[in-house]
Amino acid sequence: MALDDSKKPREFKIVGTRPDRPDGIDKVTGRARFGADMVAPGMLTGRILRSPHAHARIKRIDTSKAESLPGVKAVVTRVDFGAVPDHVADIMDNCMAGEKALYDGHAIAAVAAISPAVARHALKLIEVDYEVLPHVTDVDEAMKPGAPVLHEGRQEETVPKGMSGNVIARAEFGHGDIEAGLKQADRVVERTYRTAATHQGYIEPHACLATMGADGQGDLWVCTQGHYMVRNTCAAILGLEQGQLRVTASEIGGGFGGKTTVFLEPVALMLAKKSGRPVKMVMSRSEVLRATGPTSSTSIDVKIGMTKEGRITAGFAELRYQGGAWPGSPVNMGAMSGFAPYDLENVKTVGWDVVTNRPKAAAYRAPGAPMAAFAIESAIDELAKGFGLDPLAVRLMNGADEGTKSSYGPTYPAIGLKATLEAARKHPHWTAPLGKNQGRGVACGFWFNFGGDTCVSLNITPDGTVTVSEGNPDIGGSRASMTMMAAEELGIPYDQVRTIIADTGSLGQNEVTDGSRVTFAVGLATIEAARAAKREMCRRAAMIWDIDEDAVEWEDGAARPAGPNAGKFPPMTIKEIAAVASNTGGPIAGHHEVTAEGAGVSFATHMVDVEVDPETGATKILRYTVFQDAGKAVHPSYVEGQFQGGAVQGIGWALNEEYIYGEDGILQNAGFLDYRIPVASDLPMIDTVILEIPNPGHPYGVRGVGETSIVPPLAAIANAVSAAAGVRMTQLPMSPPRVLAAIQADG
Amino acid sequence: MSRIHVTTKINGDETEFLCEAEATLLDVLRDELGLTGTKEGCGTGDCGACSVTVDGRLVCSCLMLGAEAEGREITTIEGMATGETLHPLQKKFIEMAALQCGICTPGILVAAKSLLERNPDPSEEEVRYWLAGNLCRCTGYDKIIRAVLDTAADMRRAS
Amino acid sequence: MRFEAPRSVEEAVTALAGQTGAHVLAGGTDLLVKLRAEMIEPDLIVDIKRIAGMREIAAEEGGWRIGAAVSGAEMGEHAGLVADWPGVVEAAGLIGSTQVQGRATLAGNLCNASPAADSVPAMVAAGAVARIVGPEGTRDLAVIDVPKGPGKTALERGEFIASIFLPARGARSGDAYLRFIPRTEMDIAVVGCGISLSLDEAGRVTAARVALGAVGPKVILVEAAAEAIKRRVLDEAALSDLAEACSKAATPIDDKRGTVAFRRHVAGVLARRAAVIAEARAKGETA
The missing domain is CATH 1.10.150.120 ([2Fe-2S]-binding domain)
Known part of the structure; x- marks a missing residue:
């Protein structure tokens, strides 16, 4: 049979169109069920008691009064969990504090009760004796010798002796000779940049509904980016067999990386186990901000040399990221990605992973990369402007291409960076006039993208329609994309396929929805599953026609004899083959299991115009254009949506969002009132330009698109604000008081 | 703790419910009446996910008590489509x-x-x-x- | 907790006076947030919206009496009120989102006693008077005297505000309110400034009231700012003196929303900008 990928550019029938999403009606009518929307008979309400201190030893917890309150069915503390395997120890510690409370909001105990009011009352009856300890929330302070130390014995061998115990690890990337490169430069910019911690800010708070029997069987309904991850993590923490815990992913109300770990789930299962009843837990917004993962706050030194023609002779960055109360900040991703858009002879980055008394950092869209890009793209902009050079031309001159040895090691295959820069140069935005107090900024960004473990099962129903089961929660329209790729491959209409997100009992292991992996990896597996089904259908047709299997090919939704020598038979459609499947060997399906590789890196260039009010320091975004390589845009509307959403999260990060801690180590803005994410009236339309440089690692050329779009905005906006205000901004957020102070200090 | 009896109209239907004095309209819609299309994103009126109309006026249902709904007409997302015809x-x-x-x-x-x-x-x-x-x-x-x-x-x- | 929705002022006063831990519910946009955050645990909530007159805007002695349960949205839809006191209406209209506007009230904004309340500097500039009802009867109190500090008011037990009175708008006069927030919507004022002024036929300021919000424990009526522009046309020099007087009068703190230096500076910037708007309105150049 003839099913191989030919090298000729593929003509798509469905991929590249914009059909309605299969979950659309559910989501516009309120029928879609999210984390908090599920109920179970006899369900209890679970709630968590949280630490009011940034750092404290827990000397005693007395739950007896809470336990004896009528209506309370279970109380859980860390003691209930016992010892857990090492690989989930930090996660356990974050879900329920052990010896110490390590941040404001850290979970201390939990109750399950017959009503929210009883649960609330019960929490007040839990007595905790704290020994308050000195705390530290700033990354640079935490690195100083003498800073309060969170953990003993966690420092890795990569850290030189004598540094604070809060410095957990050091990593280094790059090649060439920095000092030699700097000597060739006509100018060197050396600056320190700072960024505040920001939260993913998904509108749906974490929620789950747990059932757990004495037989070790459990069920969990949860809003998560990865229910397989939830299953595996909870099973490890609770000492369950993975196969005995079935996790079903609800619709998910945003994640952006923040729902790639567990917070409530093991606690809910433990409460369900102890009470013998289903337990539902839903976080409040303040719990989300206090106790779920924001990203790192950072402090970054950059040193870049450039010739007066614009060639970068050396690039160096030292990055310090605090990852909250446990090791694992995304500093290495920052250190690897910051110079990735450029073809450099001499490049080096050093990353420091630091712990502080803040919630454990979770992934946030291209984790670690936006801060590094902010620092490095700001320095490049300053150099280019200092020489009077066009910042896009400078980036093109230094830009990475196919064959470039990247700053983090690998050599690139076909990539799209220069295509985005060329598109930016040709766009009318680039030459549009600017008014008084206005400035324009550009910046580039890179993200690795990811593949990983993936399973897809595709079944042909007796009437010849198709169901696709996949294991990755759909955050931004991936069911539509899978449906499109399955329909494309099978040669049948979009509405003949329905894709569902299967529970953990229905498929093998699936990585979480992260790393912009779903359209790439699950798409790849969907296409392969469809191909397997096609092979089987060709085999069935061959059987019916009594010709050789290899003499049948699949085209336009039907098996056909391949060529005139194969025999004269009319095409057999998928419906006709399905109708007689019981007589030709039984039900027909295709499946594919893979650890997907070849995700294909992604680049973007962003361009933004701002106006700064010189009397108040307020910044208004006037115009914004995203140029990004999608490899192949399966559903262009959803690709645009990813570009726009990432850009606007970046706008929030650049201008107003920040975690504000008081001297007491308490988070001061744990709500949407003062944690200021962009609102509709803050923004212009976000224009998008999709570039398509096919990814050789995917049958249709798809690259992940979800994360890259948040990498350039911080720097692009900083470059624009610096131009408009006439003073270089090196600290985020560029809130009005900070910008006004910079303008006034500049005279 | 005696519960309050409230008679109201929701999406055109005469509706009665019992609620605690402190229950918000959002709590009532979601937990008493099963109308979970109205979402809670913040509980403080900052996100709008719980938007409904009361007597034709747009409000956050998290910022209104269930007891205040007495005699009012409430419309939620579930009342937006007519049968299978979407708005x-x-x-x-x-x-x-x-x-x-x-x-x-x-x-x-x-x-x-x-x-x-x-x-x-x-x-x-x-x-x-x-x-x-x-x-x-x-x-x-x-x-x-x-x-x-x-x-x-x-x-x-x-x- | 109990809930009551009395039909008369007398019933409401009796209910409020008879119960410790009683709270008045008008729009509820602050009360429910505090309830949710467990900042308050009331024993009784008295909903005043069903009392006659509470949801009415009535003409009175050339001015307007605004019932305590009238929402910002209702004020914005009242042509007469908008024509006379656009600054007060705009200030009320800045409180929260469209959704919050459907419920939030002037009286509630005042009784919440936040130094950053948007409508209060505008009401103070307008010379508004609160009508208070209680067990001892009815009394009128200037709006500026209602807040006693953050979260504290001059109301006695059993008392509540029944209405706010905005006096007659004189000839050749106008008001304006501006605030500074980091975003374009949904924030608490970092600085707020309300100005009401009257002009003579030559365009000179004959009377002015200038009030600042969010730069002290309560709203500040800046007499020096009013003096700085009285008997003058609002030229560059007058506006600079106004701005300087406001910056000088501000006594702000550093907090999560702004710094001392920023607030002092922006108090002057806003005063200058608000004065220009109020002047244009006084001259009948804009609504």
Whole structure:
């Protein structure tokens, strides 16, 4: 049979169109069920008691009064969990504090009760004796010798002796000779940049509904980016067999990386186990901000040399990221990605992973990369402007291409960076006039993208329609994309396929929805599953026609004899083959299991115009254009949506969002009132330009698109604000008081 | 703790419920009446996911007590479509990809419908300010604003 | 907790006076947030919206009496009120989102006693008077005297505000309110400034009231700022003196929303900008 990928550019029938999403009606009518929307008979309400201190030893917890309150069915503390395997120890510690409370909001105990009011009352009856300890929330302070130390014995061998115990690890990337490169430069910019911690800010708070029997069987309904991850993590923490815990992913109300770990789930299962009843837990917004993962706050030194023609002779960055109360900040991703858009002879980055008394950092869209890009793209902009050079031309001159040895090691295959820069140069935005107090900024960004473990099962129903089961929660329209790729491959209409997100009992292991992996990896597996089904259908047709299997090919939704020598038979459609499947060997399906590789890196260039009010320091975004390589845009509307959403999260990060801690180590803005994410009236339309440089690692050329779009905005906006205000901004957020102070200090 | 008996009209249906004095209208809709299309994103009136109309006025149901609903007429997202016929805004939101995760969508649709009932020809700026209390973290608002403007134009043409 | 929705002022006063831990519910946009955050645990909530007159805007002695349960949205839809006191209406209209506007009230904004309340500097500039009802009867109190500090008011047990009175708008006069927030909507004022002024036929300021919000424990009526522009046309020099007087009068703190230096500076910037708007309104150049 003839099913191989030919090298000729593929003509798509469905991929590249914009059909309605299969979950659309559910989501516009309120029928879609999210984390908090599920109920179970006899369900209890679970709630968590949280630490009011940034750092404290827990000397005693007395739950007896809470336990004896009528209506309370279970109380859980860390003691209930016992010892857990090492690989989930930090996660356990974050879900329920052990010896110490390590941040404001850290979970201390939990109750399950017959009503929210009883649960609330019960929490007040839990007595905790704290020994308050000195705390530290700033990354640079935490690195100083003498800073309060969170953990003993966690420092890795990569850290030189004598540094604070809060410095957990050091990593280094790059090649060439920095000092030699700097000597060739006509100018060197050396600056320190700072960024505040920001939260993913998904509108749906974490929620789950747990059932757990004495037989070790459990069920969990949860809003998560990865229910397989939830299953595996909870099973490890609770000492369950993975196969005995079935996790079903609800619709998910945003994640952006923040729902790639567990917070409530093991606690809910433990409460369900102890009470013998289903337990539902839903976080409040303040719990989300206090106790779920924001990203790192950072402090970054950059040193870049450039010739007066614009060639970068050396690039160096030292990055310090605090990852909250446990090791694992995304500093290495920052250190690897910051110079990735450029073809450099001499490049080096050093990353420091630091712990502080803040919630454990979770992934946030291209984790670690936006801060590094902010620092490095700001320095490049300053150099280019200092020489009077066009910042896009400078980036093109230094830009990475196919064959470039990247700053983090690998050599690139076909990539799209220069295509985005060329598109930016040709766009009318680039030459549009600017008014008084206005400035324009550009910046580039890179993200690795990811593949990983993936399973897809595709079944042909007796009437010849198709169901696709996949294991990755759909955050931004991936069911539509899978449906499109399955329909494309099978040669049948979009509405003949329905894709569902299967529970953990229905498929093998699936990585979480992260790393912009779903359209790439699950798409790849969907296409392969469809191909397997096609092979089987060709085999069935061959059987019916009594010709050789290899003499049948699949085209336009039907098996056909391949060529005139194969025999004269009319095409057999998928419906006709399905109708007689019981007589030709039984039900027909295709499946594919893979650890997907070849995700294909992604680049973007962003361009933004701002106006700064010189009397108040307020910044208004006037115009914004995203140029990004999608490899192949399966559903262009959803690709645009990813570009726009990432850009606007970046706008929030650049201008107003920040975690504000008081001297007491308490988070001061744990709500949407003062944690200021962009609102509709803050923004212009976000224009998008999709570039398509096919990814050789995917049958249709798809690259992940979800994360890259948040990498350039911080720097692009900083470059624009610096131009408009006439003073270089090196600290985020560029809130009005900070910008006004910079303008006034500049005279 | 005696519960309060409330008679009200929800999406056109005469409805009675019992609630605690401190229960918000949002708690009642979701937990007593099973109308979970109205979402809680913050509980403090900052995100708009719980938007409903009360006597035709757009409000956050998290900022109103259930007991206040006595004698009022409440409309939620569940009352927006008529049978299997979607409201033009609902159709347009699907067509123009004006939602990603969908958690803010019910609140935004209820708010947008309320706008178009008052102002059938809003400017982009008017739409943006009217919806400023409806947070969306996925879309950057672009496609939402376009969908509302486009629907308004369609509805003007149709009327 | 109990909930009551009395039909008369007398019933409401009796209920409030008879119960410790009683709270008045008008729009509820602050009360429910505090309830949710467990900042308050009331024993009784008295909803005043069903009392006659509470949701009415009535003409009185050339001015307007605004019932305590009238929402910002209702004020914005009242042509007469908008024509006379656009600054007060705009200030009320800045409180929260469209959704919050459907419920939030002037009286509630005042009784919440936040130094950053948007409508209060505008009401103070307008010379507004609160009508207070209680067990001892009815009394009128200037709006500026209602807040006693953050979260504290001059109301006695059993008392509540029944209405706010905005006096007659004189000839050739106008008001304006501006605030600074980091975003374009949904924030608490970092600085707020309300100005009401009257002009003579030559365009000279004959009377002015200038009030600042969010730069002290309560709203500040800046007499020096009013003096700085009285008997003058609002030229560059007058506006600079106004701004300087406001910056000087501000006594702000550093907090999560702004710094001392920023607030002092922006108090002057806003005063200058608000004065220009109020002047244009006084001259009948804009609404």
